[in-house]
Amino acid sequence: MKKTLIVLVIANIIIIVSNLYSQSGWIQQNCSIITTLNSVDFFDANTGWTVGSNGSVIKTTNGGLNWVEVFNAGHPLFTIIFVDINNGWIGGNFGNTYKTTNSGLNWGVVATPSSNYISSIYFVDVNTGYAVGSVGKIVKSTDGGINWITQTSNVTTTLNYVFFTNQMAGWTVGDGGVILFTSNGGNIWSSQTSNTTNTLNSLYFINSSTGWFSGGISINSIISKTTNGGVNWTTQYINTSKGIMSLYFVNQNTGWASGYQGTLLRTSNSGINWVSQISSFPTKDFKSLSFVNDTTGWVVGSTSTILKTTTGGLTDIIKLNISCPCDYSISQNYPNPFNPTTNIRFDLPKSSSVKLSIFDITGKELETLVNEQLSPGSYETTWDASKYASGIYIYRLQAGDFSETKRMTLIK
Numbered sequence: 001m002k003k004t005l006i007v008l009v010i011a012n013i014i015i016i017v018s019n020l021y022s023q024s025g026w027i028q029q030n031c032s033i034i035t036t037l038n039s040v041d042f043f044d045a046n047t048g049w050t051v052g053s054n055g056s057v058i059k060t061t062n063g064g065l066n067w068v069e070v071f072n073a074g075h076p077l078f079t080i081i082f083v084d085i086n087n088g089w090i091g092g093n094f095g096n097t098y099k100t101t102n103s104g105l106n107w108g109v110v111a112t113p114s115s116n117y118i119s120s121i122y123f124v125d126v127n128t129g130y131a132v133g134s135v136g137k138i139v140k141s142t143d144g145g146i147n148w149i150t151q152t153s154n155v156t157t158t159l160n161y162v163f164f165t166n167q168m169a170g171w172t173v174g175d176g177g178v179i180l181f182t183s184n185g186g187n188i189w190s191s192q193t194s195n196t197t198n199t200l201n202s203l204y205f206i207n208s209s210t211g212w213f214s215g216g217i218s219i220n221s222i223i224s225k226t227t228n229g230g231v232n233w234t235t236q237y238i239n240t241s242k243g244i245m246s247l248y249f250v251n252q253n254t255g256w257a258s259g260y261q262g263t264l265l266r267t268s269n270s271g272i273n274w275v276s277q278i279s280s281f282p283t284k285d286f287k288s289l290s291f292v293n294d295t296t297g298w299v300v301g302s303t304s305t306i307l308k309t310t311t312g313g314l315t316d317i318i319k320l321n322i323s324c325p326c327d328y329s330i331s332q333n334y335p336n337p338f339n340p341t342t343n344i345r346f347d348l349p350k351s352s353s354v355k356l357s358i359f360d361i362t363g364k365e366l367e368t369l370v371n372e373q374l375s376p377g378s379y380e381t382t383w384d385a386s387k388y389a390s391g392i393y394i395y396r397l398q399a400g401d402f403s404e405t406k407r408m409t410l411i412k
Contacts, residue, residue, distance in 0.1 A: 026277065026299070026307040029065070030067070030306075031305075037052045037301060038052060038288060039077070042290045043082055045293075045296055048298065050080070050288075051079070055073040055076065078119050087126050091121045095117060111146065111148050122170070123145075128167050130164065130170060132174075137153070138159065138172065151187070160202075169183055196215065201243070202244070202247045206249050209226075214246070222235060223236050242260045245287050246259070248290060248297065254266075255270075257274065261285065264299065266372070268372075275371050275373065277371060281305065295312045317379055318379065325348065336408050337409040339410065341382055341383065342385070346378070351374070351376060354397070355370065356381065358394070359393065363394075385410050
């Protein structure tokens with residue numbers, strides 16, 4: 001959907017559109033390999049890889065427009081990581097790890113660090129890496145994965161994710177709320193208090209002090225944050241359903257979380273608030289996220305699902321350069337009737353958590369056009385109803401304690 005400059009004439013005053021927020025949310029990409037995709041990693045806006053439960057390693061060189069299988073391990077793969085465009089590693093069942101030095105065109109078994117499965121691999125550079133998996137397994141390599149040395153975790157639970165901020169400082173999380181920390185490259189792993197017994201699935205640190213973990217299976221999701229290297233963890237988000245599988249942050253403030261039953265969340269304030277971004281894929285489980293900047297990223301998951309955003313997952317919304325409104329309000333859409341696009345304007349007198357949703361005449365929610373924290377002002381967004389039949393539709397604005405619903409008519 002193309003952006004256009006919108007000019008509003010109100011009381012003979014021409015109001016020029018300003019502050020373009022975004023173009024679209026998440027767009028589904030085509031993947032011909034039918035499998036659950038468990039992990040994704042992008043080096044830049046064009047080059048990325050994902051791995052699946054059928055053993056596939058699938059690569060794109062054009063930002064996800066096309067995906068091609070470059071290798072199949074013959075058994076489930078759970079993790080993939082690249083440190084540059086050439087050097088990458090994958091891991092999965094039977095403890096096998098594989099390495100590529102030519103951008104994934106060829107893969108070779110470099111070691112079998114354990115007879116158990118490998119759930120997560122993290123390489124700090126081309127030489128130093130760590131892998132974790134079942135029964136508390138932690139192994140380390142200092143020669144690019146050719147050889148692995150077992151480290152002592154002092155736990156027997158499954159470890160699901162490992163993350164390092166440098167060669168010395170790292171964390172791993174697992175079942176039962178287990179979180180372990182090392183400050184000396186894994187020579188000693190010490191327990192930290194996570195304040196939960198949930199299964200912990202993912203970690204992301206932006207430096208050695210500030211990081212987040214996420215957890216939950218199909219229920220009991222949780223996201224917690226630390227600002228002192230994990231000495232203390234503060235719960236930021238909790239839900240009795242839809243566990244969180246993956247986290248990704250691009251800076252101190254901006255990050256995303258993905259999980260079961262179509263869960264995609266975004267924060268723009270370091271996790272203080274997590275806002276849902278999508279409701280169009282309620283049956284998909286989103287397993288892994290990867291971003292190359294604060295606008296361009298991918299999420300992968302069940303039944304070969306790959307979604308891409310070039311707007312940070314935000315919807316099509318424009319802030320209008322007019323005086324700050326005195327009250328909450330939502331205007332009648334225009335044009336109305338419409339075919340197939342229409343514009344919806346709303347006013348916010350103060351900073352608010354805003355949700356603008358579209359429903360059919362039976363009350364079934366079809367789409368969420370806006371779901372984020374917005375500053376005071378007047379906003380406009382566009383709904384494209386190309387895929388819907390002619391009829392009456394309903395749109396509802398919820399902002400703070402304010403809620404209002406209006407009808408609109410699609411005629412094709």
